[in-house]
Amino acid sequence: MALLGGDSRRDLGIRSYPLLVYILTPLVALMLQAWLPRLLAAEAIFLLFFTQWYLSRYLRLWRKLPFWQMVVMIIVLSALVFGGSWLWDRRKVSRQ
Secondary structure: OOOOOOOHHHHHOOOOOOHHHHHHHHHHHHHHHHHHHHHHHHHHHHHHHHHHHHHHHHOOOOOOOOHHHHHHHHHHHHHHHHHHHHHHHHHHHHHO
16 A cells, blocks of 8 residues: 555645635534424425326326416415514524
């Protein structure tokens, strides 16, 4: 086995990322820790509406919602999830 030379970083495959990546990664992780459940709730709303739309369109199990009405309902419900959770967080912080 050869000893590591002057290019040992390249030999080991170690990458050097810009400083901004090292600064932003923990901040993004902290943000996702709080917002990930909200994003998943909005995605669940989206999936439930489109699953209902797909099933009603092709299998005729339920009454079919008009497409644009469904899009508006998804946006409104997702906004309620994000807005309500944001207000909940602000209220919780103000109590402390």
